[in-house]
Amino acid sequence: MSNAAINYANEHRRQYLTEMEALLSIPSISAQSEHIPDMEKAARWIADRLTDAGIENVAIVPTAGHPLVYGDWLHAEGAPTVLIYGHYDVQPVDPIDLWDTPPFEPTIRDDYIYARGATDDKGQMFAHIAAVDAMLNADGKLPVNVKFLLEGEEEVGSKNLEDFIAGHADLLKTDCALISDSHIISPTQPLAAYGLRGLVILELEVRSAARDMHSGQYGGVVHNPLTALVHILAKMHNENGTVQIPGFYDDVLPVSAEEHEMMAKLPDHILEETGAKKLWGEKEFNVHERTGARPTFEIHGIVGGYTGEGSKTVIHAHAFAKLSMRLVPNQDPEKVIEQFKAYVADITPDTVDVEIRTYDRAPASLVDRHDPAIVAMSQAYEESFGNPPLFAREGGSIPVVLLFQQYLGIPVALMGIGLADDNLHAPNERFYLPNFYHGIEASIRFMNIYAAQK
Amino acid sequence: MSNAAINYANEHRRQYLTEMEALLSIPSISAQSEHIPDMEKAARWIADRLTDAGIENVAIVPTAGHPLVYGDWLHAEGAPTVLIYGHYDVQPVDPIDLWDTPPFEPTIRDDYIYARGATDDKGQMFAHIAAVDAMLNADGKLPVNVKFLLEGEEEVGSKNLEDFIAGHADLLKTDCALISDSHIISPTQPLAAYGLRGLVILELEVRSAARDMHSGQYGGVVHNPLTALVHILAKMHNENGTVQIPGFYDDVLPVSAEEHEMMAKLPDHILEETGAKKLWGEKEFNVHERTGARPTFEIHGIVGGYTGEGSKTVIHAHAFAKLSMRLVPNQDPEKVIEQFKAYVADITPDTVDVEIRTYDRAPASLVDRHDPAIVAMSQAYEESFGNPPLFAREGGSIPVVLLFQQYLGIPVALMGIGLADDNLHAPNERFYLPNFYHGIEASIRFMNIYAAQK
Numbered sequence: 048m049s050n051a052a053i054n055y056a057n058e059h060r061r062q063y064l065t066e067m068e069a070l071l072s073i074p075s076i077s078a079q080s081e082h083i084p085d086m087e088k089a090a091r092w093i094a095d096r097l098t099d100a101g102i103e104n105v106a107i108v109p110t111a112g113h114p115l116v117y118g119d120w121l122h123a124e125g126a127p128t129v130l131i132y133g134h135y136d137v138q139p140v141d142p143i144d145l146w147d148t149p150p151f152e153p154t155i156r157d158d159y160i161y162a163r164g165a166t167d168d169k170g171q172m173f174a175h176i177a178a179v180d181a182m183l184n185a186d187g188k189l190p191v192n193v194k195f196l197l198e199g200e201e202e203v204g205s206k207n208l209e210d211f212i213a214g215h216a217d218l219l220k221t222d223c224a225l226i227s228d229s230h231i232i233s234p235t236q237p238l239a240a241y242g243l244r245g246l247v248i249l250e251l252e253v254r255s256a257a258r259d260m261h262s263g264q265y266g267g268v269v270h271n272p273l274t275a276l277v278h279i280l281a282k283m284h285n286e287n288g289t290v291q292i293p294g295f296y297d298d299v300l301p302v303s304a305e306e307h308e309m310m311a312k313l314p315d316h317i318l319e320e321t322g323a324k325k326l327w328g329e330k331e332f333n334v335h336e337r338t339g340a341r342p343t344f345e346i347h348g349i350v351g352g353y354t355g356e357g358s359k360t361v362i363h364a365h366a367f368a369k370l371s372m373r374l375v376p377n378q379d380p381e382k383v384i385e386q387f388k389a390y391v392a393d394i395t396p397d398t399v400d401v402e403i404r405t406y407d408r409a410p411a412s413l414v415d416r417h418d419p420a421i422v423a424m425s426q427a428y429e430e431s432f433g434n435p436p437l438f439a440r441e442g443g444s445i446p447v448v449l450l451f452q453q454y455l456g457i458p459v460a461l462m463g464i465g466l467a468d469d470n471l472h473a474p475n476e477r478f479y480l481p482n483f484y485h486g487i488e489a490s491i492r493f494m495n496i497y498a499a500q501k
Numbered sequence: 502m503s504n505a506a507i508n509y510a511n512e513h514r515r516q517y518l519t520e521m522e523a524l525l526s527i528p529s530i531s532a533q534s535e536h537i538p539d540m541e542k543a544a545r546w547i548a549d550r551l552t553d554a555g556i557e558n559v560a561i562v563p564t565a566g567h568p569l570v571y572g573d574w575l576h577a578e579g580a581p582t583v584l585i586y587g588h589y590d591v592q593p594v595d596p597i598d599l600w601d602t603p604p605f606e607p608t609i610r611d612d613y614i615y616a617r618g619a620t621d622d623k624g625q626m627f628a629h630i631a632a633v634d635a636m637l638n639a640d641g642k643l644p645v646n647v648k649f650l651l652e653g654e655e656e657v658g659s660k661n662l663e664d665f666i667a668g669h670a671d672l673l674k675t676d677c678a679l680i681s682d683s684h685i686i687s688p689t690q691p692l693a694a695y696g697l698r699g700l701v702i703l704e705l706e707v708r709s710a711a712r713d714m715h716s717g718q719y720g721g722v723v724h725n726p727l728t729a730l731v732h733i734l735a736k737m738h739n740e741n742g743t744v745q746i747p748g749f750y751d752d753v754l755p756v757s758a759e760e761h762e763m764m765a766k767l768p769d770h771i772l773e774e775t776g777a778k779k780l781w782g783e784k785e786f787n788v789h790e791r792t793g794a795r796p797t798f799e800i801h802g803i804v805g806g807y808t809g810e811g812s813k814t815v816i817h818a819h820a821f822a823k824l825s826m827r828l829v830p831n832q833d834p835e836k837v838i839e840q841f842k843a844y845v846a847d848i849t850p851d852t853v854d855v856e857i858r859t860y861d862r863a864p865a866s867l868v869d870r871h872d873p874a875i876v877a878m879s880q881a882y883e884e885s886f887g888n889p890p891l892f893a894r895e896g897g898s899i900p901v902v903l904l905f906q907q908y909l910g911i912p913v914a915l916m917g918i919g920l921a922d923d924n925l926h927a928p929n930e931r932f933y934l935p936n937f938y939h940g941i942e943a944s945i946r947f948m949n950i951y952a953a954q955k
């Protein structure tokens with residue numbers, strides 16, 4: 048392969064960093080409708096940048112929600128085609144007061160760039176745009192054909208992506224997908240993710256009365272919905288952290304002895320990364336089994352009652368909890384939802400009514416570790432980050448991987464370049480700049496190795 | 502007694518209603534610091550109105566928090582002196598979207614006036630100002646000496662009232678106190694409250710990590726503080742609604758057979774008033790025992806996690822609950838707080854840290870049912886509302902009653918004129934206008950009967 052593109056990328060680091068800052072400055076929060084104009088602005092920025100790089104057929108594709116950005120370069124005759132996916136939408140920023148610098152004013156401290164979306168996923172996504180830019184500038188061509196598919200709804204469950212993929216399977220039919228939306232172990236220890244957990248998002252509402260009540264008048268005679276809710280939620284786990292929904296683990300596949308050994312050897316820095324005082328959860332499984340191969344049930348927020356300044360001795364008429372379940376391979380989201388509903392019906396006292404609302408859902412996925420795309424990723428990682436990757440299952444969920452497998456039948460290389468302590472979804476999200484530069488290099492190498500190998 | 506004052510009051514109903522509307526238009530929310538100017542405006546409005554009525558020595562008394570309003574009329578030589586207490590501060594208004602009309606734009610529908618503070622306590626308090634105004638206009642004098650003490654911190658625990666009462670015991674030393682800040686059974690069935698529950702306000706915080714976490718990366722290995730919190734809170738009640746804090750009921754006095762019978766005969770409209778589908782709570786006690794003679798534990802709000810629009814699969818580093826306990830006679834708030842702390846320490850898992858913050862506290866109180874003030878109240882109620890009152894214990898807490906008993910040694914007549922379904926502390930708070938007019942009359946009659954009896 049030509050080193051011209053890598054040299055070009057290294058010589059233009061300052062330019063790529065400045066461009067990433069511009070993209071990070073756009074508050075493209077997909078969950079909040081007030082940011083619709085920012086979503087359009089971010090899509091426009093990306094489309095313009097792809098065009099500048101030399102990508103063709105660039106289009107901002109409207110959806111029922113936030114737009115997709117598509118673009119391609121198809122002049123590598125006889126070479127394979129790589130589908131590059133990323134997302135330009137970001138998580139909400141609250142609690143805003145815990146950010147050291149404003150989330151949409153990118154700030155560099157100690158080789159990190161701090162901003163919402165820095166690592167999830169604008170920064171990681173932009174590494175591939177920079178890689179293509181460097182190759183087209185240095186060589187005037189790419190070693191593979193490339194199609195970009197960049198969405199704006201990943202953080203809200205990729206609601207409209209499935210329709211687009213299903214309706215454009217011919218356009219998107221490629222040899223593999225390349226996605227950077229996950230983390231590696233350290234700046235010199237890459238991690239090849241071959242599994243992702245699935246996800247179910249739910250809300251559970253409890254109602255006991257038609258109106259809010261004074262706790263002096265009605266305390267002790269009307270069921271406080273918050274009390275009923277905590278009683279129901281407390282029955283979701285036992286003291287060991289094992290989920291108590293009947294049937295929840297029925298379809299969970301046991302981890303093979305070989306995989307168990309591999310997982311046991313993976314490093315774990317959870318206490319340092321989170322500041323937790325102690326690990327929690329199913330003691331009979333090792334840490335990487337718990338996050339990668341075991342399903343979980345989480346409470347993300349409880350709404351209801353007075354949460355403002357001072358005190359208010361009110362009993363609210365209703366309360367609800369925002370919940371999610373992470374699923375592992377072979378679990379069916381619909382079946383798990385039914386199990387949850389049946390369990391809640393079983394444990395709800397007759398003094399309250401409950402309502403369960405279901406939102407996004409996606410099953411887990413596992414990728415073949417011996418596919419040429421995975422092999423190319425492994426080699427690109429080693430040459431760019433200095434060490435061969437460890438193989439692991441990710442605890443998170445990327446529904447798009449499943450959609451690609453389901454509608455396009457292609458293998459997906461999850462070439463993450465974030466770090467575990469990048470504060471994803473939390474205040475002070477950041478991206479380690481050496482990983483950004485090595486990520487651009489890894490993207491260039493991936494395409495060259497994949498072209499040569501295929 | 503002269504009927505001139507009652508005739509005067511009845512002829513000036515429209516004027517008194519218009520004046521109450523003006524007072525209700527001031528958003529005097531004591532819990533929210535942005536309303537400090539409104540608190541001052543409300544205090545000034547009341548001081549001016551007392552002066553207009555002919556009350557003397559009117560003063561707006563600064564405190565470390567919101568001001569008190571004082572005024573007196575002391576020309577009834579040889580007659581007893583009545584201390585009239587009320588509060589001009591109101592509860593917060595959220596959830597604001599459940600109000601049918603804006604909380605600070607008083608609106609009359611079907612003989613009710615709707616506004617925050619309509620019944621709790623601006624409307625009830627203003628009935629006494631109107632009564633004194635009517636007597637001084639009609640008769641040029643009052644049958645008793647009167648001292649007004651109107652505070653602006655009742656809804657935030659009367660933080661600075663105790664200092665004022667303790668420091669002005671000579672000024673406030675009177676023969677009885679008259680307070681309208683409670684409800685009666687129906688517009689024609691008054692209720693003489695002789696007992697009030699005490700109150701302890703707390704917060705319980707649970708922390709498991711130093712920062713917020715992605716539920717994919719850390720779900721299953723770090724204890725979600727919301728999960729830990731619901732496990733702790735679920736252990737506060739058993740299925741019967743009985744509080745599980747060890748020792749919690751140790752000092753609770755059994756209700757006498759006579760009182761039990763009296764309570765069993767009191768009407769109960771809880772299901773109609775609240776829209777609850779079913780009663781809840783300790784089955785071995787009747788409804789009025791549960792609200793009046795049994796202590797309770799309530800969750801008022803849970804803070805922590807994402808509660809905004811859409812979903813956010815985050816695990817927050819910490820979460821806390823806003824809590825209260827209603828106490829009954831002979832329970833010591835400090836002892837109950839220690840019991841709660843010991844229980845929480847006992848049931849908290851070692852994967853999280855907890856912090857307990859205590860706020861307001863007040864013991865319960867019981868008033869002698871045969872005191873001349875209670876007898877005068879009973880007769881005034883009967884003559885103004887058409888029926889003699891039933892006697893009951895209130896479920897709510899009025900800390901000022903205890904302060905009057907403790908520092909002034911005076912009996913307190915709780916001559917409430919609200920109704921149970923007035924939506925206290927809730928959206929669409931309201932006040933029944935016939936009760937307002939009958940309340941003015943009852944206040945005039947109380948002072949005349951008390952003067953004649955004493």
